[in-house]
Amino acid sequence: MAEGSDRKLNVVGVPRRRVDGRAKVTGQTRFADDLTLPRMLHCKMLRSRLPHARIRGIDTARAAAAPGVRLVLTGADTPIPYGILPVSQDEHALCLDRVRFVGDPVAAVIADSEEQALAALDLIAVDYEPLTTIADSEQALATPEPRIHEYGDEANVHKKVAFDFGDVDEALAGADRVFEDVFFYEGNTHLPIEQHATLAAIDPDGKLTVWSATQTPHYLHRALTKALALPAAHIRVIATPNGGGFGGKSDPFNHEIVVAKAALVTGRPVKICLTREEVFYCHRGRHPVLMKFRTGVKNDGSIVAVHLDTLLDGGAYGSYGVASTFYTGQLQTVTYKIPRYRFRGCRTFTNKPPCGPKRGHGTPQPRFGQEVQLDKIAVALGIDPAQLRLQQLVEPASLTANYMRVNTIGLGECIHQVVAGSGWKERRGKIVSNDGMARGLGLACSAYLSGAGLPIYWNDLPQSGVQLKLDRSGGVTAFCGATEIGQGSDDVLALCVAEILGVPPFDIRIITGDTDLTPVDLGSYSSRVTLMMGNAAIEAATRARDLIAPAVAKKLGVPAGRLVFAEARVFDSEDPERGMTWQDAVIHGEAMHGTLGTTGSYKPPMSAAKYKGGGVGPTPTYSYSASVIEVAVDRATGWIEVVKVWIAHDIGRALNPVLTRGQVEGGVYMALGEALMEESAFRRLPPKLSGALVHKMPSMLEYKSPTTFEMPPVETFLVEQPDPRGPFGAKEVGQGPLLPVMPALANAVFDAIGVRIDEIPITPEKIIRALAAKDRRYGPSKFPEMTWPEALKVAPPWEGGDGTASNDKPKKPRMARPGEEGGPPIRPEVRR
Amino acid sequence: MMRCPPFSYRAPTTVDEAVRILAGEGPRAMLLAGGTDLVPNMKRRQQTPPVLVSLRRVAGLREVTADGASVTVGAGLTLAQLAAHPLLRPWTAFGRAADSVATPHIRNAGTLGGNLCLDTRCNYYDQNYEWRKAIDFCMKRGEGGDGWAMRNDAPQGSVCWVAPGSKRCWAVSSTDSAPALIALGAEVTLCSTAGKRTIPLADLYRDDGIDYLAKRPDELLSEVRLGDPSGWRSTYWKLRRREAFDFPVLSVAAAVKLASDGTVLDARLVFGAVASHPVVALAAQKLVGARLTDEAIDAVAAEASKHAKPLDNTDFSLGWRKRVAKAYVAGALRELRGDDPSLLGPHARRAAALRPF
DSSP, X not given: OOTTTXXXXXXXXXXXXXXXXXXXXXXXXXXXXXXXXTTOEEEEEEEOSSSSEEEEEEEOHHHHXXXXXXXXXXXXXXXXXXXXXXXOOOBOSSOSSEEOSTTOEEEEEEESSHHHHHHHHTTOEEEEEEOOOOOSHHHHHHOOSSOSOSOSSBTTEEEXXXXXXXXXXXXXXXXXXXXXXEEEEOOBOOOOSSOOEEEEEEOTTSOEEEEEOOSOHHHHHHHHHHHTTOOGGGEEEEEOOOSOOTTTTOSOOHHHHHXXXXXXXXXXXXXXXXOHHHHHHHOOOBOOEEEEEEEEEOTTSOEEEEEEEEEEEOOSSOTTHHHHHHHHHHGGGSSBOOSEEEEEEEEEOOSSOOOOOOTTTTOHHHHHHHHHHHHHHHHXXXXXXXXXXXXXXXXXXXXXXXXXXXXXXXXXXXXHHHHHHHTHHHHTTTOOOSSSEEEEEEEEEEEEESSOSSOSSOOOSOSEEEEEEEOTTOOEEEEEOOOOSSSOHHHHHHHHHHHHHTSOGGGEEEEESBTTTSOOBOOSOTTOHHHHHHHHHHHHHHHHHHHHHHHHHHHHTSOGGGEEEETTEEEETTEEEEEEEHHHHHHHHHHHHSSEEEEEEEOOOOOSOOSTTTTSSOOSOEEEEEEEEEEEEETTTOOEEEEEEEEEEEOSSOSSHHHHHHHHHHHHHHHHHHHHTOOOOEEEOOTTTOOOEEESOOSTXXXXXXXXXXXXXXXXXXXXXXXXXXXXXXOOOSSGGGTTHHHHHHHHHHHHHSOEEOEESOOHHHHHHHXXXXXXXXXXXXXXXXXXXXXXXXXXXXXXXXSSOTTSOOOOOOOOOTTSTTSOOSSOOOOO | OOOOOOOEEEOOSSHHHHHHHXXXXXXXXXXXXXXXXXXXXXXXXXXXXXXXXEOTTOTTSSOEEEETTEEEEETTSBHHHHHHOGXXXXXXXXXXXXXXSSOHHHHHHOBHHHHHTOOOBOTTTSSOHHHHHHTTOOSOOSOOTTOOOOOTTOOOOOOOTTSTTOSSXXXXXXXXXXXXXHHTTXXXXXXXXXXXXXXXXXXXXXXXXSSOBOSOTTOEEEEEEEOOOTTEEXXXXXXXXXXXXXXXXXXXXXXXXXXXXXBEEEEEXXXXXXXXXXXXXXXXXXGTTSBOOHHHHHHHHHHHGGXXXXXXXXXXXXXXXXXXXXXXXXHHHHHHHTOOGGGSOHHHHHHHHHSOO
């Protein structure tokens, strides 16, 4: 049982401004680009103007002689490949002999001023031999040569995966109805307000320090160690507060390695701040995904089997792509009972900026398809879409067909809340308006991880560590490698420590994201920080409390078990007057034990999915969301207005409800942008005239994202059913609430004017086209014919399976992990 | 971050001094008013003028003066000042157009003169230098209609990527104020060392994405004159993805002069953002002598919208923009007839929200 679920809470659940709020709203937070150091140089990178070419030669002599230029780097200076995943070490800080998309960096100029560096870029001559441009997944499948990479499953296919969880063909053959739908979800990008920026400097003792707008300082630390061939102990990475991340700052980036290298060569501090256009080239955003769903149901709407194929356009590099590919399939099973499930996924390489993780990582695309298809099934069978879902929710404390372990599931309550809040039963299909616009309601649900069960690289170590320092001043400092990217992780850290020690969160000093000072936390991705860091913080704080309590007990002459830590005091629960200030309590603790410091750590429980690929998808606990959206659609022009969004989120427990609601609303906002306008669209010039393939609109003006004018009212319902695996019962909120919005909106458009838009984004033009189409639909017509590898065959739990594949290669036996049978407990028992 | 190219800065205090500098510097000088169009263009290296002539200190460009029923509006007034100016209320379309430009920050800096002389826009052109390098540039240089100069070594493409077979540039006139002011029959005054000349605003524009202004490089646009608004009603409908930031991808300025019995005495329709210049739709004249019945409106909307020939170089697809053109004309005329905008669909609400009719 996690700490605190059975005691009175003083800080948890209280709406409160965040601990880093003052600095943010007064402009005092120092982001990476705010940093300057004496004698600092500036870096600009020359990027490929061709989408695909061999580099025959680079002449940097003129640039090196230009005014103010101190150094010019090319691929030869950074020859060691790197990449976020151990299986995709396919990037170089500067391209060696091949450029793979417009924007791929080929050289870097380091100069006294940014203007001088910029001017010198034009003096670098690159001799390119153009290669065939591969613009999208279907072209990649049809074009085995030239290969964009020499590695990968075949030709321009990066990864193909296939799973059969039970005999899906048999189940579909026995279904009353089989629904087959093809969907397309266009790529889009994170669009953080802050552009990526990095500053590197050499310390007086010769060590390297890198300040960077990164979500993952630990992984950056590892990548720098590899790419620069330096000992890890000689590199310090400090993650500056991120001005938004959303997954876009979770890879190690070429510019980070380049300025580090430049600092090592010049001995001077070197900074780079990317332009907005360059941020579009860093990308790692949402994969464009083509999907085919075949779903068999009984006449009562219950699902008997799902067969899902996905095709991901990965862009030019691996990034998180292998994980993204698995994610397009693995979480489809954790919302509704799916007795048998086939998932096949394929990721291609194309000559575009690399795709990767964006809020929801790989799951919004299939979630869109599944929830829209369920709406179609409900309509075809004459069942209320809400009821169709409610009648087949996954049971709590159960395993899914693909061995995802569901603990608590608040989805039913989420559906009830949005159904009641929106007037779903009374208003769906019946909204009348006098303004010429058709109105409708749509509903959809979703699930997401509270932290990935496994780290990016295989290890058996804690995934989050927290260290506390307490001293006679009464001061408490919490150290953690977690990274504040705007989501509120600093606040969660302060809050967890404050709750246990009974001091105000504003009194806790927070030191985060510094590989020299803070224990490792894997980073701000996969919605893992609140749960993992929170549990580690609770453990560290509980240990500190347990050091102080006996000293106070001795002084007061009461049993330690009767002591209460609250309101900056430690006192006898049976005689509250009998106590002392927090500072005195720490002094007694320090007197008894010597210098005070504690640590806590967290590692997720072992997954039940033991087949290859089963490492993607498991989590300590899933969050759930449900949304109803009301839209108004103009029949004449197809114009769409979102009237209102109702959203319920299964948060377990809202640690700071202000931030929780902020994350829900932020997720809705980002989702509406994806649903209605955001597109990573590319321009292919007429191939007879040019091989160019460019991002259509790499600017914040023309890459359309909603403004406050487009943001509708949002009514948020927080469903609080504490999950014993979360800190004080909390689950994630950073990503899940984005997921139901896109399909709910598509379903609302159908309710309003009876057309199906099976493609994201949903634009006025697509509505007009669907209105004119015979089948009243706009979307992709087919999924390409392709070969798949032999599926891993894993029998579902209810068919006698044990989580392994019957045709998997045998694995080496290994020691039991925490939480497994025969292994140590997940966390040491904590004394109250 | 993006940096401006180097330039020298001149700060005259009178119109005479400004035009003398222009005459002396020739096409290498550009006028700088609010800078909201020019400065981003300079950062993108679309324009790299060696000399900027700032109008910030020039007196006499920021007044609205009434002369009987007509007004003269200084070109140096900001769009925010115009949108809020009490003397300009009778010219609804103008106020709405000014109020619809970009964002409050940009309206606080951007001026009337700057908006009227706004560089034409195109998705192949309004990109960074590095991006344009990747398409081998296009035929539109960073050169305005008055022959603003680029650096000699500035690269130049030869193709119009919107219409690669075409010999001309199809960049889009994206000014909001011009269609509205043309529909209102405005005139502009251009000053140079040779003196002043006043021309109908419609004559300021040319049907060419590169050479889009009839203003000579040595001329300064000093003021706009609006005639007697008696009997006129006007409106401005702007199509854009979002209700802030965005340039128009289609706009309709409509003005009708009605007799007391509702008969149309005169009518003007002007499209913005469908060509390299604001397009006057002569079909509007067919309303004269009729009343604004549904039949008359729909007939004129169908005919007028043929003037809208958008190309694939802005946000949204061209087919859809063309379709919407008809709905916009019809909607704008219904609004002028007196229909309740809140019942005319989303586009009417968006137009009316800017400024009550």
